[in-house]
Amino acid sequence: xxxxxxxxxxVTVFNKELFIEKTLQSIKKNLFGNNQIIIIDDGxxxxxxxxxxxxxxxxxxxxxxxxxxxxxxxSIATNNCLKHVIYSHIKMVDGDxxxxxxxxxxxxxxxxxxxLDLIYGDWKWDKDHFTYKFQDQKNIKTTLFKNAFExxxxxxxxxxxxxxxxxxxxxxxxxxxxxxFIQDYSLPLKIAGNHHKKKGLEKFRIGLSNKxxxxxxxxx
Numbered sequence: 034x035x036x037x038x039x040x041x042x043x044v045t046v047f048n049k050e051l052f053i054e055k056t057l058q059s060i061k062k063n064l065f066g067n068n069q070i071i072i073i074d075d076g077x078x079x080x081x082x083x084x085x086x087x088x089x090x091x092x093x094x095x096x097x098x099x100x101x102x103x104x105x106x107x108s109i110a111t112n113n114c115l116k117h118v119i120y121s122h123i124k125m126v127d128g129d130x131x132x133x134x135x136x137x138x139x140x141x142x143x144x145x146x147x148x149l150d151l152i153y154g155d156w157k158w159d160k161d162h163f164t165y166k167f168q169d170q171k172n173i174k175t176t177l178f179k180n181a182f183e184x185x186x187x188x189x190x191x192x193x194x195x196x197x198x199x200x201x202x203x204x205x206x207x208x209x210x211x212x213x214f215i216q217d218y219s220l221p222l223k224i225a226g227n228h229h230k231k232k233g234l235e236k237f238r239i240g241l242s243n244k245x246x247x248x249x250x251x252x253x
Contacts, residue, residue: 036200039067039120040137045107047075049128050084052250055163056128057088061095063124063137069096071114076104081128107193108209108216115208123198129250130156130194133167136246140197143175143240150202150237151224153178154246156195165248175242182225191217194247198224202237 042060046053060070074082082101089097098117102110111125122144124137136154144152152175159165184190193216206223209216221239228236 036121037067037119039069040122040124040141040197041118041120041200042068042070042124042126043111043114043118044070044072044126044128045075045110045114046072046077046081046085046128047104047107048077048079048081050077050079050081052129053081053084054088056126056130056132057085059130059132059134060126061092062134063132064095065138067120069098069119071098071100071117073100073102073110073114075102075107075110106214108213108219109211111216112208112211115203118200121200123200123203125193125196125198126247127194127249129253130247131162131165131249132194132247133245136244137197139173139242139244140246143242144197144199147175147177147240148238149199149240151196151198151221152240152242153192153221154195154242154244156192157245157248158251159248160251162248162250167245167248170244173242173244175240175244178225178239178241181239182222182229185218185221185225189218191219191221193217194249196221196246 210219213219224237228234
């Protein structure tokens with residue numbers, strides 16, 4: 034099924050009561066055009082769900098869906114969200130990260146400009162990431178990530194909140210590998226190496242940018 038042009042946010046949460054409201058506020062600042070927010074709580078034992086529900090009540094005009102599952106890990110959580118995605122691009126966000134205010138517009142524009150299946154930006158860790166000051170970054174470059182599969186495989190490089198992926202590409206590789214608890218490493222491997230599965234498959238296009246997309250808490 035062809036998805037409508039827009040961005041679906043997938044937010045995975047497990048015991049993020051200290052962070053989730055600020056994370057959702059940072060997503061709200063990135064909303065433009067067609068969008069939806071899909072939040073999945075992975076069996077939290079703290080007050081994460083109550084804080085999410087309060088955010089939804091205060092922002093009832095935003096298209097937000099809350100899913101609940103027993104604790105199964107972020108890979109299964111992401112795949113459960115994928116079933117509800119209605120837009121052409123997916124922005125993944127961990128439940129404790131803060132997005133730069135203009136990050137989503139930048140990522141989607143670059144994906145469209147370079148016809149990318151997946152794009153990675155830069156990220157930072159900070160001891161007080163709630164007050165992190167994102168700087169205006171000029172002369173930002175996005176380049177085609179050549180030999181991405183080999184580099185991912187050798188260096189174990191990945192990420193989640195700093196990426197955007199084309200929905201059709203994620204569906205083509207059958208989403209996250211549910212045998213792997215965290216998708217940060219396995220997902221880029223699946224997409225970057227998909228063309229090795231059989232002859233005739235076209236290599237997915239992966240972009241790499243030095244723009245700071247998100248900041249996370251350094252102590253976690």
